[in-house]
Amino acid sequence: MATALPRKVLLGVTGGIAAYKAPALVRALVKAGAEVQVVMTPAAHDFVTPLALATVSRRPVLTDLFARDGSGRWNDHVHLARWADVMLVAPASANTLGKMARGLCDNLLLACYLSAECPVFVAPAMDLEMWRDAGVQANLAALKERGVRTIGPERGELASGLVGEGRMTEPEALVEALQQALIGPSKLAGRTMLLTAGGTQEAIDPVRYIGNRSTGKMGFALAEEAALRGARVELVTGPVALLTDRAGIHRTDVVSAAEMAAACKALFPTCDLAIASAAVADWRPANPAAAKLKKGTALEALTLEPTEDILAWMGAHKQGGQLLVGFALETDNELEHARGKLMRKNLDLVVLNSLRDDGAGFGHDTNRVTLIGRDTDPEALPLLSKAQVAQRILDRVEALMPHA
Numbered sequence: 001m002a003t004a005l006p007r008k009v010l011l012g013v014t015g016g017i018a019a020y021k022a023p024a025l026v027r028a029l030v031k032a033g034a035e036v037q038v039v040m041t042p043a044a045h046d047f048v049t050p051l052a053l054a055t056v057s058r059r060p061v062l063t064d065l066f067a068r069d070g071s072g073r074w075n076d077h078v079h080l081a082r083w084a085d086v087m088l089v090a091p092a093s094a095n096t097l098g099k100m101a102r103g104l105c106d107n108l109l110l111a112c113y114l115s116a117e118c119p120v121f122v123a124p125a126m127d128l129e130m131w132r133d134a135g136v137q138a139n140l141a142a143l144k145e146r147g148v149r150t151i152g153p154e155r156g157e158l159a160s161g162l163v164g165e166g167r168m169t170e171p172e173a174l175v176e177a178l179q180q181a182l183i184g185p186s187k188l189a190g191r192t193m194l195l196t197a198g199g200t201q202e203a204i205d206p207v208r209y210i211g212n213r214s215t216g217k218m219g220f221a222l223a224e225e226a227a228l229r230g231a232r233v234e235l236v237t238g239p240v241a242l243l244t245d246r247a248g249i250h251r252t253d254v255v256s257a258a259e260m261a262a263a264c265k266a267l268f269p270t271c272d273l274a275i276a277s278a279a280v281a282d283w284r285p286a287n288p289a290a291a292k293l294k295k296g297t298a299l300e301a302l303t304l305e306p307t308e309d310i311l312a313w314m315g316a317h318k319q320g321g322q323l324l325v326g327f328a329l330e331t332d333n334e335l336e337h338a339r340g341k342l343m344r345k346n347l348d349l350v351v352l353n354s355l356r357d358d359g360a361g362f363g364h365d366t367n368r369v370t371l372i373g374r375d376t377d378p379e380a381l382p383l384l385s386k387a388q389v390a391q392r393i394l395d396r397v398e399a400l401m402p403h404a
Contacts, residue, residue, distance in 0.1 A: 009034045010084035010116075012109040013053070015043025017159045018091035018125035018168035022048050025090060025171035026056045032175050033228045033387075037080065039063070039109045041096065065108050075108055081115035086182060089113070090151075091125030091168045094136050100148070101139035119182065120148045125168035127160045151177045187398045189230030194267050194274035195223050196310070198238035200257045202284035204302065205293045213362035214279035216240035218327075218386050222275055223249050225390040234271065236263045238278060257281050257307035264310050273323035273397065276311045277351075279362075283307060315346030323400055325393070329353045338372050348400055349373050351393060371396050 009029050013022045022038070029036045036057045040050060050061035062080075067073040081087070089096065089109070096109070100122075105111050113120065122143065130136060131153065140150060152169035169177065197219020201209040220242050223235045227248035235244075235251045238260065244251070252267075254260045257280050268274055283304040293299070311326050318324050326347045328338040331354070338352040352370040367389045371379040373396075381392055 008083055008085040009036050010080060010087040010112060010118075011036055011038050011057075012087065012089035012092075012096075012112070013038060013040045013044045013048065014089065014091055014093040014096040014109070015041055015046060016091045016093045016125050016168075017047060019044050019047035021168060021171055022090070023052045023056050025174060026053055028171040028175045030056065030058075032179070033224065035059075037062070037083070039080070039112055041107050041109050043093075043095075062108055065111060077108060077111035078115045081112050081117065084112075084116065084118050086118050086178065087113065087116050087120045088123065088174070088178065089121070090123035090174060092122035094124075094126050094130050094133075094139075097122065097124065097136065097139045097143065101142040121151055121178065121181070122148060123151045123168050123174055124153045124166075126153075126166050127158050128162045128164035128166050131164075131166040149181060151181075186229035186231075187401045188226055188394065191231050191272040191401075192234065192270060193226050193231045194234045194236065194264065194271040195219060195226065196236045196260060196264065196274075196276045196278035196280075197223065198240040198242075199279040200238045200260055200281045200307075201255050202257065202281045202307070203288040204285050205289035205291065207292045210281060210284065210304075212279050212281065214238070214240075215362060216242050216278075217365065218367060218389070219275075219277040220244060221386040221390040222277060222393065225387065225394055229394060234267045236260055236267070236278070238280075257284065257310070261308045261310045261313070264314065268314050268317065269319075271322070273325070273401070274314055275325040275393075275397070276314070277327050278310075279329065280310055281307055309345075311347070312345045318346055321402075323348045323397065325349045325351065325397060327351045327353065329355065331355050335370070335372070335378060338370070342372060342374065349396060352378075369393075373400070 013019055026036050037059055038053045038057050038061045040061055040063045054061045062075045065074055099110055100113055105114055151174055153165055154167045154169050155165050156167035157163050158166050198216035199212045199214035201211045203209050216237055223233050224246050226233050227246045233249045235249050237253060252263050254263055284307050286303040286305040314324055324347050328341050328350050330337050334352055334354045338350045342350045350372045352372055366383055367386050368383045369381055369389055
């Protein structure tokens with residue numbers, strides 16, 4: 001399996017019977033981790049509704065250069081083209097392919113294509129005789145000379161009842177072809193990754209606990225990105241309000257640091273690598289009450305004892321070939337403390353967070369981290385979404401891994 005798609009896909013849908021597959025294609029792209037903006041030609045409306053595509057893409061579908069409500073608003077094709085990491089026209093009709101080859105621009109989709117600086121792919125779909133036509137093949141050859149890449153078509157039953165070339169490649173195969181063409185196979189494909197996420201809760205009594213502000217967002221972003229790259233992810237998470245149905249992720253829910261330690265000790269020996277992003281409590285109440293402590297019951301002191309250092313245990317038991325990545329959330333002397341953690345716990349990489357950075361740390365959808373390795377200078381990343389941070393972390397992890 002290949003790695004995840006670029007996150008922003010501009011999908012052009014043209015007028016052809018294969019447009020009925022467009023909602024399934026959007027769903028497959030979204031499942032692969034992409035943001036999808038659909039642009040339809042006017043003729044495509046005869047085969048699939050904008051409402052269906054807007055529902056599965058969760059974005060308004062665009063067709064016209066100018067709004068028809070008299071507002072004067074226009075859909076900025078230059079902005080759309082710059083937004084996209086990749087443009088895919090599927091289905092690509094003979095008409096649209098001809099216009100693309102000749103540089104014509106009579107609709108929003110074509111305006112986006114002419115403005116695109118990202119990779120452009122087309123998935124032709126038409127009947128057998130149309131596909132064989134010399135003009136269609138000349139148009140495709142001209143597009144290929146300009147760097148446009150073709151996926152399909154496939155041989156199969158066509159709308160005319162004929163059997164032959166011209167059938168649009170199926171949505172799942174289209175997504176896989178994009179993955180292979182754009183990114184190639186990942187070193188994580190087929191590897192088993194242990195990933196911890198969220199915080200832990202250490203009981204004071206059956207109702208109250210000591211915890212922290214971790215939401216698990218960074219860990220879940222890493223889990224989903226790793227699964228998209230083909231890894232088998234063992235996700236051990238503390239109590240969080242997050243869900244994931246990504247294929248390739250096996251989730252183990254725990255509450256306390258002791259439960260997380262037990263799960264990690266069971267899983268780590270069979271894993272190729274581990275990323276410990278969980279915010280594990282360092283202390284726990286030494287004598288939690290068996291029943292709820294009443295308000296009138298005064299506690300003179302809450303005696304604490306240290307929890308087991310899960311990351312240090314994994315570092316001490318790391319075998320040859322295993323990679324171990326830890327997180328360090330610091331408030332002062334950040335680099336010094338993170339480097340100390342790297343060496344002290346036998347890590348291969350530390351991801352440093354500072355609570356002094358705006359938009360970073362617990363609860364945010366963004367993060368600003370510094371990647372600290374053993375033999376390289378620290379790499380400070382800008383403020384990014386946690387999904388983008390996950391990509392950059394795993395890119396660095398792959399660079400540390402031997403070839404598959």
